[in-house]
Amino acid sequence: MSTVSLRTIPIARPDLGEEEAAAARRAILSGWITQGPEVAAFEDAFAAYVGAEHACAVSNCTAALHLALHALGVGPGDEVITVSHSFIATTNAIRYCGAVPVFVDIDPRTYNMDPSLIEREITARTRAILPVHQMGLPCEILPILEVAARHQLPVVEDAACAIGSEIRVRQDWERVGKPHGLVACFSFHPRKILTTGDGGMLTTDDPELDRKFRTLRQHGMSISDATRHAATSVVFEEYPELGFNYRMTDIQAAVGRVQLQRLPALLSRRAELAERYTTKIEGIQGLIPPHVPAHVRTNYQSYAVQVTDSYPVGRDQLMQRLLECGISTRRGIMNAHQEEAHKEIPHGGLAHSQFARDRVILLPLFAGMTTEEVDRVVEALTP
Numbered sequence: 001m002s003t004v005s006l007r008t009i010p011i012a013r014p015d016l017g018e019e020e021a022a023a024a025r026r027a028i029l030s031g032w033i034t035q036g037p038e039v040a041a042f043e044d045a046f047a048a049y050v051g052a053e054h055a056c057a058v059s060n061c062t063a064a065l066h067l068a069l070h071a072l073g074v075g076p077g078d079e080v081i082t083v084s085h086s087f088i089a090t091t092n093a094i095r096y097c098g099a100v101p102v103f104v105d106i107d108p109r110t111y112n113m114d115p116s117l118i119e120r121e122i123t124a125r126t127r128a129i130l131p132v133h134q135m136g137l138p139c140e141i142l143p144i145l146e147v148a149a150r151h152q153l154p155v156v157e158d159a160a161c162a163i164g165s166e167i168r169v170r171q172d173w174e175r176v177g178k179p180h181g182l183v184a185c186f187s188f189h190p191r192k193i194l195t196t197g198d199g200g201m202l203t204t205d206d207p208e209l210d211r212k213f214r215t216l217r218q219h220g221m222s223i224s225d226a227t228r229h230a231a232t233s234v235v236f237e238e239y240p241e242l243g244f245n246y247r248m249t250d251i252q253a254a255v256g257r258v259q260l261q262r263l264p265a266l267l268s269r270r271a272e273l274a275e276r277y278t279t280k281i282e283g284i285q286g287l288i289p290p291h292v293p294a295h296v297r298t299n300y301q302s303y304a305v306q307v308t309d310s311y312p313v314g315r316d317q318l319m320q321r322l323l324e325c326g327i328s329t330r331r332g333i334m335n336a337h338q339e340e341a342h343k344e345i346p347h348g349g350l351a352h353s354q355f356a357r358d359r360v361i362l363l364p365l366f367a368g369m370t371t372e373e374v375d376r377v378v379e380a381l382t383p
């Protein structure tokens, strides 16, 4: 009897190759390995790609979110309206400022912030709104901006997962990060589509904010390394305010530049695989594939399927069954308010957030995946 051993299908796999390795090597041998020319070039290319005036590279997206809120003056006792239904970093960044996250529930179809729930949460202490483009699916940013404008509140977009995703604004398609709010924050962790190992980026059209980000990421230093390096007379730096070390290295940025060039191909391959999933999953009783509204385009950073009561087994049993078939999955997005670290935060009803955490399964999806592998997953999902 022969046993067929099937390759395990991971939930995601970073798409890095010889080109990225060569870029890292070039940076290592260049003599300038942090926040230097590679970082500057990556920032320029990134700003051009998303359509922003400025892009500032940092060490990760959590740092980017913290920097954005800090630069906007969010501090102890302030409130920031956000979703609990997100990776924990969204809430952590608010807490780093000493501020209080105010959670609103999600739309059960898109898993994104429900804009109709924001206004009732605004108080005299509200300092910002922090929506998330969850799993790469753009949130309802235009209605969110309308509420924000009525109350003169800045909007910081958690775009950690949303590189390459698009929003239709009147007749035009615009990329997330243009930005539509005041600032957008991206992640380059290996679970995201474009990776630099770790890394993050802030985009804004506001030159004053961009300048603040650049100072704050570099210990609050009054002049940049590049300025000192190029100076023809001796200069001494000053530290007028408390800053952080949130730098990105040139090794990371060199990898990021290659990844950015390869991004269109990575995105179209993901879309192809996701569409194959959706067509087949639509035919399976009890499973609901991702809902993509007509006015957005998602990059499918995660492919989320809801397991309803009419499916023969529960979500957790399904995950176990897939694992036994060599298919790695994850539960739906977590909720910060259900974690020990944040259980003290008061909140209203978050029923849709809780439902989504417990009923959604994330399926494997990465550019290097084969159509046969998608079909293998679909077969394992078919009762």
Ligand SMILES: *Cc1c(COP(=O)(O)O)cnc(C)c1O
Binding pocket: 060, 061, 062, 063, 086, 087, 089, 090, 132, 134, 158, 160, 161, 186, 187, 188, 189, 199, 200
């Ligand atoms: C991944 C992620 C982050 C954190 O990004 P890091 O680069 O790992 O700090 C923040 N928010 C969301 C929604 C994420 O998915």
